[in-house]
Amino acid sequence: MKSLALVIAAALAGTVAAAPPALARPAQPALVADFAVGPQYDTTHVYVPEADFDRFVASFVATFGGTTSKQGEFQVTPTKSLTKSQLALTPAGTVSVFGFKTPIPYPFGDERTGYLVTDLDAAVTSAVKHGAVRRLATFPDPIGRDSIVQWPGGVNMQLYWHTTKPSYAPLATVPENRIYLTADAADRFIAAWTGFAHGRVTADDRAGPGAEVGQPGKTIRRVSIESGYGKMVVFVSDGLLPWPYGRDMTGYAVPDLAATLAKAQAAGVETLVAPATFGTRQSAIVRFPGGYIAEIHSDAGR
Known part of the structure; x- marks a missing residue:
């Protein structure tokens, strides 16, 4: 007759064998860290x-x-x-x-x-x-x-x-990093950046107005992305852009475009592309003393 200890051991062994082993579960992918500060x-x-x-x-x-x-x-x-x-x-x-x-x-x-x-x-x-x-x-x-x-x-x-973490007040409006690419690189860039930055594509217009990048009569792809690093817009075109498009690295949102352009002009800033409306946005491109070119925009409904 088997001892009680062996019976209990056999029963326990059977119980363990019947249960799915914890180590057999598929490994969960490690979360990618988000290194953004703001x-x-x-x-x-x-x-x-x-x-x-x-x-x-x-x-x-x-x-x-x-x-x-x-x-x-x-x-x-x-x-x-x-x-x-x-x-x-x-x-x-x-x-x-x-x-x-x-x-x-x-x-x-x-x-x-x-x-x-x-x-x-x-x-x-x-x-x-x-x-x-x-x-x-x-x-x-x-x-x-x-x-x-x-x-x-x-x-x-x-x-x-x-070394010493800075402390800055939150922005009133978050600027856009404006990226100009051709279709050869656009998807690879978008996948790479959103993966790294934990970015979220908030809009992907594959039939946007080419006039926004100086190409009236053409269509472009316009992708908006948000992350802890701020906003980004990716313009995907054939790359045949007239000056100054593609030289504007950043787009600044302001409450009143006309008022901002008036301040800019008084400060010696040159308007390179006059204000134009695209969807809900009124946009202009300017050049500051020293050559820095930027886009400035506001809500067209204002």
Whole structure:
């Protein structure tokens, strides 16, 4: 006769064998971390001739309001250089302004934006996993660390981290990062960016008016994306764009376009493309002293 211990052991073994083993369950994919801090910490990088530095900063703040950080001269690149540098912090978006006193080392000057992240090394690793390439090794700057990555289609961005976390007020309106691509790269870029940024496509118009990019009579694809890094609009066209379309890196939302353009004109800003209405948006393109080109828009119903 079997002992009670063996019976119990056999019963338990049968019970265990009948139950699905926990380790046999399919592994759940790890969540991709979101390294965004907030759109008020994201800046458009504006490179202007040193002689135009002060005029540009003054005109930008006169147009959108806001304040500036203290101006200084720094080495912001990993190789020897010197630039004037200042932030212009406005309710419509922030710009990092550079007026180099030396030649600009490669690959600086091509990055359109700087995005603050919570963990730089992890963010760069994630960007590469999602299809970006590093344009240089991560390097220290006077207040933190930086890297520059390139996304499909040649879209260059800086990712940065500060030793002491800055504290900026939320924006009144969130600006758009305006990306111009052909169909060859658009889907790859959109997939890469939304995967990295936890981005959400809020609109995808595959028959948008070409007039919005200077191509009346044609249709374009217009994709709107939102994430913790702010807003983005991707214009997908044949690339045959008249000047200045494609040179406008950022679009700024304002309550009253006419009033904003009047302030801009008084501050020495040139209107390159007169206001026009596309759907619910009234839009214009301007050029600031020093050459910075931007789009400005408001709700056409206002």
